[in-house]
Amino acid sequence: MSPRRQDDSFEQLVEALLADEQYQGHPLREALALLWQHTREQLVRLERVTHISDRYQNVAQEQARSMAERYHRQLRQIEKITRISDRYQGMLQDLNNALKEASTHDALTGLPNRRLLTECMKQEDGRGGDYALAVIDADRFKRVNDDHGHETGDRVLVALARTLKEGLREGDMCGRWGGEEFLALLPGIDAAVAAGVAERLLAGVRRLRVAVDGVELPITVSIGLARRRDGEGYHETLLRADAALLEAKRAGRDRCYVAGDGA
Numbered sequence: 247m248s249p250r251r252q253d254d255s256f257e258q259l260v261e262a263l264l265a266d267e268q269y270q271g272h273p274l275r276e277a278l279a280l281l282w283q284h285t286r287e288q289l290v291r292l293e294r295v296t297h298i299s300d301r302y303q304n305v306a307q308e309q310a311r312s313m314a315e316r317y318h319r320q321l322r323q324i325e326k327i328t329r330i331s332d333r334y335q336g337m338l339q340d341l342n343n344a345l346k347e348a349s350t351h352d353a354l355t356g357l358p359n360r361r362l363l364t365e366c367m368k369q370e371d372g373r374g375g376d377y378a379l380a381v382i383d384a385d386r387f388k389r390v391n392d393d394h395g396h397e398t399g400d401r402v403l404v405a406l407a408r409t410l411k412e413g414l415r416e417g418d419m420c421g422r423w424g425g426e427e428f429l430a431l432l433p434g435i436d437a438a439v440a441a442g443v444a445e446r447l448l449a450g451v452r453r454l455r456v457a458v459d460g461v462e463l464p465i466t467v468s469i470g471l472a473r474r475r476d477g478e479g480y481h482e483t484l485l486r487a488d489a490a491l492l493e494a495k496r497a498g499r500d501r502c503y504v505a506g507d508g509a
């Protein structure tokens with residue numbers, strides 16, 4: 247017999263006993279009635295306590311669940327913020343690199359710009375470095391612009407920059423000094439080697455051809471070369487190289503002039 251049915255039959259038995267006429271006035275009946283009354287009250291109380299306990303457990307479970315959900319939601323938000331922050335930092339880094347590149351390199355040719363060249367020459371001066379400077383200037387470049395347009399002029403400058411860079415040794419530096427003028431910084435070099443490098447650059451540019459409207463445009467440059475003298479600052483060496491360049495131009499262009507030590 248199931249416990250529930252047992253309870254039911256016990257209850258029916260007690261009820262029947264209490265209702266039976268023949269036990270009216272019997273002292274045990276009074277005791278049974280009191281006991282039965284007490285038992286029923288206890289049962290009601292027990293049910294109420296069980297009900298409260300169930301509700302409390304439900305509330306506790308509900309709270310635990312919502313706390314776990316909140317925790318996971320916040321975790322997901324933190325992960326998202328971390329991803330955004332990583333991306334943002336990456337973008338900042340890229341931007342930083344781009345700014346650095348823009349501040350030190352020429353946008354058209356990609357070569358080091360005047361600022362970076364100046365910085366490097368100052369550093370060489372600072373350590374008393376032995377170097378030569380070659381000022382390289384495109385010949386009759388105005389004509390290229392006038393005859394073929396500024397865009398063609400730009401293409402020529404880009405091709406020229408590549409050719410000059412390819413003609414230099416490892417450790418040399420070629421940058422765009424401004425306009426159609428380039429500057430090569432040749433560290434640790436003696437006069438004869440520097441002149442050889444300049445001749446190689448001239449020859450490389452002579453071989454260069456830039457195609458314009460089906461025609462191959464010849465390009466030449468003139469070079470002024472000066473070797474740093476003891477105790478000299480880069481701007482003085484540069485002035486001597488500029489003077490040598492002027493001589494090369496006057497002498498007919500497409501050549502290199504070397505500044506004498508006394509120049």
Ligand SMILES: Nc1nc2c(ncn2[C@@H]2O[C@H](COP(=O)(O)OP(=O)(O)OP(=O)(O)O)[C@@H](O)[C@H]2O)c(=O)[nH]1
Binds near residue numbers: 384389425426
């Ligand atoms: N396309 C283009 N032209 C430039 C740029 N910078 C300077 N130039 C041009 O370069 C030309 C330089 O002309 P000039 O200083 O008269 O010299 P040149 O015609 O080369 O003559 P020489 O130097 O005497 O051989 C000018 O026409 C400038 O406009 C540039 O970034 N792009």
